[in-house]
Amino acid sequence: MVTGDPRPDAVGILGLGMYAPERVVDNHWMEGIVDTSDEWIVTRTGIRERRFAAAEDATSDLATRAAQAAMADAGVGPEDVDLIICARVIGDMMFPATAALVQRNLGARRAAAYDVVGGCSGWVYALHQARGMIAAGLYRRVLVIGAEVLSRILDFQDRSTCVLLGDAAGAVVLGPVPQGQGILSSHLGCDGNLWELMYLPGGGSRRPASHETVEQRLHYFRMNGRETYRHAVQVMEEASQVALREAGLTVADVDLFVPHQANLRIMQAVGRRLGLDDARIMVTVDRYGNTSSASIPVALEEARAAGRLERGSVALLVSFGTGLAWGAAVVRW
Numbered sequence: 001m002v003t004g005d006p007r008p009d010a011v012g013i014l015g016l017g018m019y020a021p022e023r024v025v026d027n028h029w030m031e032g033i034v035d036t037s038d039e040w041i042v043t044r045t046g047i048r049e050r051r052f053a054a055a056e057d058a059t060s061d062l063a064t065r066a067a068q069a070a071m072a073d074a075g076v077g078p079e080d081v082d083l084i085i086c087a088r089v090i091g092d093m094m095f096p097a098t099a100a101l102v103q104r105n106l107g108a109r110r111a112a113a114y115d116v117v118g119g120c121s122g123w124v125y126a127l128h129q130a131r132g133m134i135a136a137g138l139y140r141r142v143l144v145i146g147a148e149v150l151s152r153i154l155d156f157q158d159r160s161t162c163v164l165l166g167d168a169a170g171a172v173v174l175g176p177v178p179q180g181q182g183i184l185s186s187h188l189g190c191d192g193n194l195w196e197l198m199y200l201p202g203g204g205s206r207r208p209a210s211h212e213t214v215e216q217r218l219h220y221f222r223m224n225g226r227e228t229y230r231h232a233v234q235v236m237e238e239a240s241q242v243a244l245r246e247a248g249l250t251v252a253d254v255d256l257f258v259p260h261q262a263n264l265r266i267m268q269a270v271g272r273r274l275g276l277d278d279a280r281i282m283v284t285v286d287r288y289g290n291t292s293s294a295s296i297p298v299a300l301e302e303a304r305a306a307g308r309l310e311r312g313s314v315a316l317l318v319s320f321g322t323g324l325a326w327g328a329a330v331v332r333w
């Protein structure tokens with residue numbers, strides 16, 4: 001913790017990085033596992049391929065590689081990091097926090113570390129927290145990571161879910177930036193009444209792991225896709241509007257729309273509702289599938305690499321996911 005430091009004028013992204021596993025799993029591979037087709041998956045979701053992590057890698061391994069890339073980009077060493085927040089659905093273990101393992105891997109001895117379990121919105125939740133803590137003068141350099149090895153919770157007997165998810169990690173280093181730059185607004189929300197849209201029933205305190213829970217396949221991801229779709233479009237539009245309003249901007253000011261990459265049709269439907277043409281929507285779901293809390297930082301890094309984020313660009317980030325939890329942020333690059 002930093003004491004006595006002045007409160008910064010604004011908080012922004014000092015460095016950005018990602019890591020994607022080498023193994024590419026295309027839709028034709030899925031055709032050999034479940035009764036599906038490349039045509040169905042592409043038409044309904046926009047997904048063409050996703051990555052699956054190597055057997056020896058867990059969430060903290062992917063998270064560490066993304067964090068190292070972000071730190072190198074920011075020019076920040078392990079001793080400079082004050083706090084590590086790791087957003088994830090599936091950590092290495094139930095506890096300790098995956099962020100603690102990342103802290104060890106990085107040698108970031110000074111850093112506090114904890115996880116945010118906010119589903120696909122976890123990274124935006126973590127961004128909002130880190131922004132607030134830096135703005136309050138509590139910390140100066142915060143690693144905000146989104147990392148997932150979702151392939152480990154896929155039910156390969158359920159074609160409606162196993163084709164959707166993939167593994168990846170993305171990270172940013174947040175810190176003080178000059179007034180008018182960085183995160184201009186951030187906004188979060190949740191409707192816990194909708195928790196049954198997406199969940200993993202087994203292994204927690206309600207249904208502890210047992211032979212029975214394993215036999216009933218309760219340790220796999222479950223989802224009501226159609227209902228999730230309907231709510232996703234609505235909450236993403238509303239959250240985007242709130243974040244833009246709080247930033248004092250309109251849709252016309254947005255250079256790049258970076259939504260959670262779950263389904264191309266959802267992204268385009270939100271874009272249409274907001275009045276954003278497809279050309280301004282960042283799409284990575286075709287190559288990575290839904291990587292949950294990693295999806296937005298990965299999309300940001302891909303956007304930057306493609307020259308779609310330049311100094312001064314305004315990016316609108318918006319997510320939705322299990323909870324049902326959502327979040328949005330407006331960032332001036």
Ligand code: ACO
Pocket residue numbers: 035036037040041044045089119120159160161163198223224225226227228229232262263266290292321322
């Ligand atoms: N291949 C072929 N057919 C399939 C597949 C598949 N992989 N999956 C489902 N189907 C079939 C269904 O069985 C159904 O057949 P039926 O009509 O004979 O019963 C038919 O396709 C239509 O099924 P729907 O579920 O109605 O299809 P829909 O058009 O809604 O698309 C999808 C399904 C892609 C899941 C969509 O609803 C969606 O994307 N929802 C949002 C999911 C999401 O974004 N989740 C994010 C959170 S993930 C997280 O939190 C980690």
